[in-house]
Amino acid sequence: MMSTEIWSVNSFSIGCDGSESRFIHFTGRTSKTFSGGLNQLHVKSKDIKHFCPKTKDRCCIAEYYEKYLAALGNRGPFYRRPLAGSSIRYGEQAVGINKLKGFMREITSKAGLQGNFTNHSGKRSCATQLYTAGIPEQEIMSRTGHRTETAVRKYKRSSNEILHEVSDVLNPPMKKEKPGNALLGK
Structure with missing residues (x-):
């Protein structure tokens, strides 16, 4: 068929x-x-x-x-x-x-x-947009027709916004000023 x-x-x-x-x-x-x-x-x-x-x-x-x-x-x-x-x-x-x-x-x-552009690139764009919007994988799978998380994860694409969020989480904490350094200009 x-x-x-x-x-x-x-x-x-x-x-x-x-x-x-x-x-x-x-x-x-x-x-x-x-x-x-x-x-x-x-x-x-x-x-x-x-x-x-x-x-x-x-x-x-x-x-x-x-x-x-x-x-x-x-x-x-x-x-x-x-x-x-x-x-x-x-x-x-x-x-x-x-x-x-x-x-x-x-x-x-x-x-x-x-x-x-192909039908597959449309499916890929759909999955990527849903990931970027924070939609759970199970819902993405129901729309794209993928049966496993591994298969649908291949469509994940990082955006600069997501990369900035990851970097912010992994960056070292803000510097804390030591009590005497502010007065000394250090």
């Missing part, structure tokens, strides 16, 4: 929690590394809930998903080819794996970004 066939419109739902926060909920069936068998009985499917910001000055990703899912007729494969024309319409056929792999490069190029 190709990874584009794993994701269907039914994998996504949009809702509100008790505090009126909108969210998008993704429930995955399997992943590219899931082959089944007894050694993978403990492997759980992805189950991610992403909340929209409560403030109106930030975009709510659930609104974009709502529009996209409606344009897909709320059924069928999630990744589909757009149809020509000015309205937002999609065909019934799923996008192939090779086309899907090239989306990140195409999107970043159209946005005028310089560099070699």
Whole structure:
């Protein structure tokens, strides 16, 4: 089964929690590394809930998903080819794996970004940003799909801010002035 066939419109739902926060909920069936068998009985499917910001000055990703899912007729494969024309319409056929792999490069190029961007570099940036924000490893793993701490730790990147914090902790303590030195100018 190709990874584009794993994701269907039914994998996504949009809702509100008790505090009126909108969210998008993704429930995955399997992943590219899931082959089944007894050694993978403990492997759980992805189950991610992403909340929209409560403030109106930030975009709510659930609104974009709502529009996209409606344009897909709320059924069928999630990744589909757009149809020509000015309205937002999609065909019934799923996008192939090779086309899907090239989306990140195409999107970043159209946005005028310089560099070699891939789906993996997006995943790496996501993990790095979450680490920098102080998000616990277990939550990062749930978003990136890594099963071990060792695998997800490869994405850690130090920022200057983090390096300064480390240096501040490891630097020697401030010099204490000796009682007579202040008067002697030493």
